[in-house]
Amino acid sequence: xxxxxxxxxxxxxxxxxxxxxxxxxxxxxxxxxxxxxxxxxxxxxxxxxxxxxxxxxxxxxxxxxxxxxxxxxxxxxxxxxxxxxxxxxxxxxxxxxxxxxxxxxxxx
Numbered sequence: 460x461x462x463x464x465x466x467x468x469x470x471x472x473x474x475x476x477x478x479x480x481x482x483x484x485x486x487x488x489x490x491x492x493x494x495x496x497x498x499x500x501x502x503x504x505x506x507x508x509x510x511x512x513x514x515x516x517x518x519x520x521x522x523x524x525x526x527x528x529x530x531x532x533x534x535x536x537x538x539x540x541x542x543x544x545x546x547x548x549x550x551x552x553x554x555x556x557x558x559x560x561x562x563x564x565x566x567x
Contacts, residue, residue, distance in 0.1 A: 472495065472496070474496065475520055476500075477521060477523070477524040478524075479501070480502075483500050483501065487500075499517050499521065499524075534558045537558040537561075539554050
């Protein structure tokens with residue numbers, strides 16, 4: 460039985476999958492490994508995993524995931540992005556691009 464229906468083999472191959480602690484489960488790790496992808500998932504402190512050794516994670520990948528996650532969080536502060544006021548996909552993509560440009564300009 461698959462624990463996540465959205466995780467299937469029809470997607471393009473990725474070298475690693477970096478997630479947060481909320482996705483720490485042996486079933487998901489097994490599915491990720493079946494696709495020859497390295498799971499980069501931190502173990503919970505109270506994890507009852509079959510392998511008691513802590514799973515080493517790539518700190519660089521973890522920092523990149525955190526950076527991308529924060530960028531999307533800041534983008535969602537724009538009301539039009541968060542509530543998706545635009546009817547057409549192309550208009551929504553333009554709104555998201557504009558939100559990221561505004562975010563980039565603030566960094567200058």
